[in-house]
Amino acid sequence: MAFESQEKAKAYWDKNVKLMINLMIVWFVVSFGCGILFVDVLNQFQLGGYKLGFWFAQQGSIYAFLGIIAYYAWKMRRIDREFNVDE
Numbered sequence: 001m002a003f004e005s006q007e008k009a010k011a012y013w014d015k016n017v018k019l020m021i022n023l024m025i026v027w028f029v030v031s032f033g034c035g036i037l038f039v040d041v042l043n044q045f046q047l048g049g050y051k052l053g054f055w056f057a058q059q060g061s062i063y064a065f066l067g068i069i070a071y072y073a074w075k076m077r078r079i080d081r082e083f084n085v086d087e
Contacts, residue, residue, distance in 0.1 A: 019075055036057070
């Protein structure tokens with residue numbers, strides 16, 4: 001990966017790190033928040049015959065994680081193109 005300047009390289013990594021931090025916050029909220037902290041509130045609702053809090057703890061956080069991976073790959077492709085470092 002060759003950047004045109006140090007400033008471009010720093011801007012690229014700043015965007016990358018900001019994206020990762022935001023996605024990790026989403027992952028934390030979905031896995032820890034919905035699966036543990038808000039489980040009593042979410043268990044008032046059902047999804048597929050299961051209480052929603054249980055569903056988030058067992059499967060919802062996995063689906064959210066897969067969605068986060070797909071979004072990260074899509075967004076990084078756009079950032080790579082923006083900084084002209086795509087393959």
